[in-house]
Amino acid sequence: MRQESKLVVSPTAAKTAPGKRKRGGWLGRVLKILLILVLLLVVLTGSGFFWLVIRPLPQTSGTLQVAGLSAEVKVLRDRWGVPHITASSQVDLFMAQGFVTAQDRLWQMEFNRRIGSGRLSEVLGEAAIEEDRFLRTIGLRRAASAEEADLTPDQRQILDSYAAGVNAFITSHQDNLPVEFSLLGFKPEPWTALDTLTWGKVMAYDLSGNYTREILRANLVNKLGANMASQMLPTTGGANTPLIVPQGASYAAMEATAQLVNLQERVLALAGSDLEARGSNNWVISGAKSSTGKPVVANDPHLGIRNPSIWYEVELNGAGWHVAGVTFPGVPGVVAGHNERIAWGVTNVEGDTQDLYMEKINPANPNQYEFKGSWQDMTIIPEEIKLKGKPSQTIQVRLTRHGPIMNDVSASMKDAQPLALQWTALQKSPLLGAVLKYNRAANWPEFRDALREFNVPAQNFVYADVDGNIGYQIPGQWPLRAKGDGLLPVPGWTGEYEWNGYARFEDLPSVYNPPAGFVATANNRPVAALPDAKFYLGQEFDPGWRAARITTLLKAKDKLSLDDLKAIQTDVLSLPGQQFARQLGQLPGSEANFNQARQLLQTWDGRMLTGSVGATLYKVTYQYTIENLFKARLGDTIYKQYLDEARFHVPFVLSLLDNPNDEWWGPGGRDVLLTKSLQQALDYLKTKLGGAVNDWQWGKLHTANFAETPIGSAVPGPIALFLNLKTLPTNGDGNTVAAASYRFNDPYIQTSGQSFRGLYSLANFDDSLLTNTIGQSGQPLSKHYGDNIDDWSSAGYHSLLFSAQAVNSQSDKEVLTLKP
Secondary structure (H helix, E strand, O other): OOOHHHOOOOHHHOOOOOOOOOOOHHHHHHHHHHHHHHHHHHHHOHHHHHHHHHOOOOOOOEEEEOOOOOOOEEEEEOOOOOEEEEOOOHHHHHHHHHHHHHHHHHHHHHHHHHHHHOOOHHHHHHHHHHHHHHHHHHOHHHHHHHHHOOOOHHHHHHHHHHHHHHHHHHHHOOOOOOHHHHHHOOOOOOOOHHHHHHHHHHHHHHOOOHHHHHHHHHHHHHHHOHHHHHHHOOOOOOOOOOOOOOOOOOOOOOHHHHHHHHHHHHHHHHOOOOHHHOEEEEEEEOHHHEOOOOOEEEEEEEEEOOOOOOOEEEEEEEOOEEEEEEEOOOOOOOOEEEEOOEEEEEEEOOOOOEEEEEOOEEOOEEEEEEEOOEEEEOEEEEEEEEEOOEEEEEEEEEEEOOEEEHHHHOHHHOOOOOEEEEEHHHOOOOOHHHHHHHOOOOOHHHHHHHHOOOOOOOEEEEEEEOOOOEEEEOOOOOEEEOOOOOOOOEEOOOOOOOEEEEOOHHHOOEEEOOOOOEEEEOOEOOOOOOOOOOOOOOOOOEOOHHHHHHHHHHHOOOOEOHHHHHHHHOOOEOHHHHHHHHHHOOOOOOOHHHHHHHHHHHHOOOEOOOOOHHHHHHHHHHHHHHHHHHHHHHOHHHHHHHHOOHHHHHHHHHHHOOOOOOHHHOOOOHHHHHHHHHHHHHHHHHHHHOOOHHHOOHHHOOEEEOOOOOHHHOOOHHHHHHHOOOEEEOOOOOOOOOOEEEOOOOOOOEEEEEOOEEEEEOOOHHHOEEEOOOOOOOOOOOOOOOOOHHHHHOOOOEEOOOOHHHHHOOOOOEEEEEEO
């Protein structure tokens, strides 16, 4: 797990060996003694190893009795460990899905619900108290609980059936639970429908982040003024309108609230995610552009590097259901995939559904705030946080009409400007019903009808059906603001900046059978500015290089095969890298290494391949360039926050390349600063990778380390051998189609990327292809623990089997019969 104390701000500070994380941190301290004792037990007794690791492996063939089933259920696992579940009733179908998911991923499900509920301290101790305070304050589980009462009878039946399956596994495996429960010394509570709904809120949080950018923007306004802040944070909202600071707003007391960004990073790290992880690609091509004559849907969501994978692959068949694809462990149905009639893919819209309100607190009563000239009582919610081995702590969560006061999560912000968070996900924003509904949709009207209920996080959906139609739809709750553009924290006391409901679904962007024969999205601005201002999507979208590259490749051929689409999904050409390298290649200089580096940059084709030296020179020089441009001017706190927002600093730096005498370059202008940065990069690489320039391949710096989340990154030596998977050199970066982001505060270890790659063929669903990051199982020593990792890293795929004939034809299948 990445720790804030381990952050590397500049390349010169990066002392960790390529591909290796520094061990330890707060979780390591919590577990160290316990794990050493367990290690001794494992080493000294073979029976201890069997008890901890071998015995919990699930039974995947033969017959098992599962209390609560009404009839037999067949679970066929194919050669990749994907369960294909066939049942005669809806209750049995989802009970079986819950059971087999728990077989493979119970520990992950347990840890995920503790994140969403803010109950980490119960098993990790006091070291996790700040994360729990943060999570309880924001109130993800409170929001999920408010929605539970609105479940329809059908949704309730599905959720309860799924939970019953999970609990049947927990009950029957009390003495052979996954190894992590033994390491931490506890047993899981029963699974509930609320646990599933809470995970939806966690994913909404993972895919939202506008409020942290409001904090950054406010700090830049305070530090440099509105004009420079606007330059440093270029928006993609259409015309370059000036940044408007709300009347009456002062950001002088805002810098301490950067601690909220720090805490968010730590919370996201617990789930294996980070700020750079929010991205995705999807596209759909019509039959006119497909070599099969039928549409194809492509999808590769970009999420944090996690072990186990965030996704669980499954096929469900029976009782009116036949659907295949991926879902989250703990969530019934399929989130992304296809049924017998339609296929769909998702990417994050990256829109603005969060606002920070500056509140005026009554000096005589800290539980009152001003609104329109009078003091209003806050809602106070006591939250008890249980601590492992210590007395519980109770915090008082304070809510204004806008949302929770976020400053209360940390004592370091007690004197900072009070900020309340208003966010669509904290309102009633149901989600799961939409997933279950579009799983059974048969056509475009039914699919769109399902998306009316898909509220948070807002996604770009692409669609295709077996009749040859394709489409695109943005769903979600989009607030109608009385005033303001959501870019900066606003005064909460005036009443001028309130939300007045949400945009109508009919007004949200939608396309059906476009003339171009395809639709592609990559977190770029999805539509042009709306002149009638019916609603506001935001202005902080991805700069658009991935989208531009995908579009170019889709247009390159009249007919595209599945192999062509695989090549697009795994493309690693960097458009900003080409632009930056061209400028570096023109720098003057005669020293031998400098001249060799310049020539390599001149001839580099822009592809971020593991064997590329040009890619390394580009990335390391860029790292020093942003340090030389911004660090001294911003100071450490704001600089660190700015570094983690590559969607802003990359386009800003590239825009500066065309203005060699811009004041940002400092004395001597552009070429002096770039020459200094390139020389610093050469000195760093000589120390890091040796003196031979040709040995400076990108894959020696840019690696992915699949430590088991969260324990595997903290454990010592031999235990990590079976918890953690191998470290890999990886292609790409955050701006290539095959996205492979890293934190600029901690270069160059990949932290996010393609969490799965899927290609769904409407001509024959058995021809569909998928790669699920690292594998199906979360059980160390399972043959499916990491068996996808080589395919994931080498552009490989496996078949997403769908028909009974294709599934049953597998020669190395495993068949498990679940009996009442």
